[in-house]
Amino acid sequence: MKFWLLSPLLLSLVACGEQELTVNQVCEEKPGICTDLNDDSHCKLERRHVIMGRYDEQKMPSDKNKYKLLIDFEKYSKCIELASGIEHIKLKEKKTTRVNGYLTSLKEIKRLNDETVSSLDPNLLHYHWTRNQSESHLAKFLQAEQKKELETPELQIALASYYMKRNPQKTIDILHHALSLYPADAEVDPEIYTALTTIYYKQKKFPQSYHWALLAENAGVQRIEFKNIKAELAQQKIETDSIEDIADSTIESIQTGQFKVPAF
Template identity: 50%
Template sequence: MAFIIAPFLLIQGCGDEVSVRDVCDNTPGMCSDLNTDGHCNVERSQVIVARHYEKAQPTDENKYTLLDNFEQYSRCIYRAAGIEHIKLKDKKTSRVNGYLTSLAEIKRLSNETVNSTYPKLLYYHWSRNGSEEAMEKLLQQEQQAAMQTSEMQFLLATYFIKFDLEKTLDLLYLALQLNPAGETVNTEIYTSLVNIFYKQKNYKHAYIWGLIAQESGVKKIDLAPLENLLQGEGKSLDALQDLADKTYDEINNGEFISPRGF
């Protein structure tokens, strides 16, 4: 017997709140083609609510949200569908059905938004489908207000990092400057800064951003080689730690200002 996951999850959007149970009771088709066991609970719930909003208001923004949620659900349920069940074959079938639904919906949403000028969809079609036309349209919007967010600056950085490291540094710093106080920072910004500065042999900056990355929870980063290099150059690691702590606090408090200028 199928059952609804997280029935009381409330998600707000479009000026109102809706629960997973509400959506599944009123429009069962938005839930019945997804998995019906406990796997991928959060991702499934997000898809269900996003489906509701996309149907109610099929804007490009809502289509992107649903597309993004379906991609997250698809990755999760793909892994879950590979789990072998001896006595619960129906659960595996449910997961496979959910995975097939995700593929069909991703294809539908991708096709429906191929001509969109919504920034996140333009980036999606470049990163997923290799559309250079979409990237050209996105770059034309670089100075527009919709692009002045930490997320969009980081996404632009992932484009420029292949051929323009200085531009990439500008964008990564601006992404940190635009990050609102108290909002979790995308730690890929920190690791990208570490990698770029290391590549440029700017070991002091690489070390500082490595320390900040560690403070932000990045575990797979080994600073010992940088410490050896810097100590060999007579640098004070304590002073660099103090600078890293100060910068980390500025970012978290929404007070960070890019040192590069624009």
């Protein structure tokens, strides 16, 4: 279960007077942050995020902007690596710009990795732990937990990835806390629902497992093992109607930003 994947980051937008800068405007003002990327339509969204992220990082090289750019470059690198292997029949130089873009992504990821290795920013601590298998960064990340510095849903989900196999009950508490941190009408990472479904199922707490499976389904998750869960409920002669009512209440509480742990 990929808890380290974090839900998608919001695109950083830079104001130009009262209007947002476009990619074309950024590339005209700072051509150096565009010319070493691909210049065709492949990976258009990922390229846009990288360009705007590079612009932000140059203006303000903060840990926050460096972390965002690292994630943007990872997504761009994955996309352009695939595209760089596609022959462009009529314009073969297009393939070359994709290769250049891929090489740029590797270079920039290394640069940002090196520049942030000493950072105590929780997102970067998690990054270096998961990407570089750094135990020292993990230790500092867990220290940040004790200092209450991980108070975002994304960081709580990252923390849950550590405790998942070590302490299932603590993982449940962390994921519940993550839900309590979402504001009203926020997009909730469905990994929370699938994780809770799985943990409760393994604990043989089938009403709770069914409850979170319903929320996962509501969030668009497919391939939920309702058949197995319902079979266990039927064997224990537990009706599903009341659980479904609780699930409806939980969905409403999350949507209004007032999540409370459901009682069974």
